[in-house]
Amino acid sequence: MRTERKLTRLDRVFARLDREPERPAHIDVPRMSRHRVALFVSTLAFYLAIVWAVVITSWLVRLDWQVMFFRPYQQWSEIHAFVDYYVVLGQRGPTAVMVAAWLGWRSWRQHTLRPLLALGAALLLLNVTVGAAKYGMGRLGPHYATEIGSNEMWLGGDIFPSGHTANAVVTWGILAYLASTPRARRWLSALSAVTSLGVGMSTVYLGTHWLSDVLLGWAAGLLILLALPWCEPLIARAETWILALRDRLLSRRGRTARPAAPVAAPVVLVKSCPADRDDAAAREPVSAARSRPPAYLAPGPHSTRAERTPVTPAGSRRPAQPERSPRGTSPTARPLSGG
Numbered sequence: 562m563r564t565e566r567k568l569t570r571l572d573r574v575f576a577r578l579d580r581e582p583e584r585p586a587h588i589d590v591p592r593m594s595r596h597r598v599a600l601f602v603s604t605l606a607f608y609l610a611i612v613w614a615v616v617i618t619s620w621l622v623r624l625d626w627q628v629m630f631f632r633p634y635q636q637w638s639e640i641h642a643f644v645d646y647y648v649v650l651g652q653r654g655p656t657a658v659m660v661a662a663w664l665g666w667r668s669w670r671q672h673t674l675r676p677l678l679a680l681g682a683a684l685l686l687l688n689v690t691v692g693a694a695k696y697g698m699g700r701l702g703p704h705y706a707t708e709i710g711s712n713e714m715w716l717g718g719d720i721f722p723s724g725h726t727a728n729a730v731v732t733w734g735i736l737a738y739l740a741s742t743p744r745a746r747r748w749l750s751a752l753s754a755v756t757s758l759g760v761g762m763s764t765v766y767l768g769t770h771w772l773s774d775v776l777l778g779w780a781a782g783l784l785i786l787l788a789l790p791w792c793e794p795l796i797a798r799a800e801t802w803i804l805a806l807r808d809r810l811l812s813r814r815g816r817t818a819r820p821a822a823p824v825a826a827p828v829v830l831v832k833s834c835p836a837d838r839d840d841a842a843a844r845e846p847v848s849a850a851r852s853r854p855p856a857y858l859a860p861g862p863h864s865t866r867a868e869r870t871p872v873t874p875a876g877s878r879r880p881a882q883p884e885r886s887p888r889g890t891s892p893t894a895r896p897l898s899g900g
Contacts, residue, residue: 590790590793591738591789591790591793592790593790593791597787597790600783600787601784601787601788604780604783604784604787605780605784607780608777608780608781608784611773611776611777611780612698612777614773615700615712615714615721615773616712616714618710618711618712621772621773622710622711622712622773623710624772624773625703625771625772625773626709626710628765628771628772629703629706629768629771632768633765633766633768634766634767634768637766640766644763644766644767645767647759647760647763648725648760648763648764648767650729650733650756650759650760651724651725651726651728651729651757651760651761651763651764652725652728653684653724653728653732656728656729656732656733657680657684657732660680660732660733660735660736661677661680663736664676664677664679664680664735664739665677667739673800674799674800674803674804675739675796675797675800676739678796678799678800679735679738679739679789679792679796680735682789682792682795682796683731683732683735683785683786683789684731684732686785686788686792687727687728687731687781687782687785690781690784690785691722691724691727691778691781694721694722694777694781695719695720695721695722695724696719698714698715698721699714699715699716699717699718699719700712700713700714700715700716700718700720700721700771700774701713701716701717701718701720702718702720702769702770702771702774703768703769703770703771704768704769705718720769720770720771720774721771721773721774721777722774722777722778722780722781723761723764723770723774723775723777723778724778725760725761725763725764725770725778726757726760726761726764726770726774726775726778726779726782727778727779727781727782727785728782729753729756729757729760729761729782730753730757730778730779730781730782730783730785730786731782731785731786733749733752733753733756733757734750734753734757734782734783734786735786735789736749736753737749737750737752737753738786738789757779757782758779761775761778761779762775
């Protein structure tokens, strides 16, 4: 006796995706418009300006040292416990798990892998670009500074730009990027901006980053979000490749997908006279008259409505009534009894 294999959770996920292989029409993919290109260029110029201001030890470096000597964690020590928990919103591990869970549910509901693939592409760009900048410039943090007033560049550090800030911008900003409606995109954009701003200020408060690190982290995260439309063709090809790979694996295991049931052609009713119906029936071959019945009928021979013999119900449909006298005549008078 052959038993069917029990479906796993992954099989049910792909079965859900098979129900609607095409992306829903109401989900728009952001394009690289002129406005977005202008924002990308201006953000890139701001990024380079921050790097140059730190390299030449300009007024921005002096401001970094002034904020560090101010020691915000000592000035407002009552909020230290709250800031310690709030800064977790910028850590890569916890935020990636939370956002991936939400986008996984979105993928389940929308029958597409695009939300998860877009998150993966954004995190990959974040690790490559921000990681390369961190280790390339090698700036030391406030707690490890060696010389007052120095920019602390190329000394083996890894804090420039701020990874917490850039991660907060990308992780929470991807929710706004993948929003289905313009109103949701505006609200999520404002929420992600406030969250990333708070995470950046939290690192300055705790003394783990310079103020210029936070500014560069904001610019780095925003550049990744603005560049995501350039990755959309690659995301679409990756989704197609993953689903095709899934189909090949299932076919090797002998578990091909069941073909969809054929859709019956629509029936068009045309009014015609009896003579036209007789001529059409004479010209129509017998095989065409007895075609395959629709899927909703039980198997067996069926006759068309025109071939059925009309059935007349026996008797009259009108209820029994007493006999009436003809119109215009008076009814027969009853004999009177009694004296």
